[in-house]
Amino acid sequence: MTQAEVSPWWRRRGVMPAAVTVWVLVIAGLGYYSYRTDAPTVRDHRPLDRAVPVAETAYGTVLAKLAEGPGDGGVRPVIVLESPRIEPGCRVTTARDGAELTRRATVHITPEDTAPLIERVAAAGALPAGYRSWLGRDAGGVTNSFRVDAGDFIGLRGIVEEPGVLRVSLETGCRPVDGPLPAVAEPAPDPMSAGRAEGVLAALGAQGSRQSAASVPCPAGGALTTTLVAGFPERAPALADVLTPRAGLVLTSGEKRFAYSDGAREGVAVEVADGGEIAVAATTSC
Incomplete structure (x- = not known):
């Protein structure tokens, strides 16, 4: 009797490939059934449409604390909000698409108050129970960053x-989306704030060609709002020379950036883009 005649049944031609194929189909079927019917994972518990309100609350809570300033006689900052972005195309799992919400803000503060402001936000008891925070320091031991887990x-x-410029970002991570992408409300530009911004822009030799607005809810009610007006000047202005005489309390001053506080809750920030466009943001804080 030959070797082929005494080989076990599972070694005979055609049996092994067929068995492997069946096994692959079984695993694939179980995986699809699990995907369609199993209880959601931790991240799946809150799809993006339900995560957005929670994220907005967290964002407003942290920014409201920043808006209070560093305390101990320190200066309150000017916070400039960017419009929220919902970006599709990420993957919750290898078989499921998702989307994420991102938000950005720029906090203008005097250079000497930057580290105390960060430390105050991350201090014990500064944020609601359930939030966790961490500080980061540079090579010289100076506080230069924070993280918050909401x-x-x-x-x-x-x-x-x-120095004097703190960038703040919020991210929800990739979330499942059940239906259309959720919308994050964007307010219309506030006429009074737009008027303030246009006045600054005119002083810099430019006319507003575009406007936008962004807001975030404050924990105690109301909203922190930013109205932005932008345009191109005929020639590049010297920001400090033009704006210092009309500014309240100057926070940051540079060739392409100038910010000043205009009262307890109001402020103006000016940035010049690489292409020469001047963006003037008028903000009302919590």
């Missing part, structure tokens, strides 16, 4: 970009 996989981060 729960439900919602995170915020603040990083000092340059």
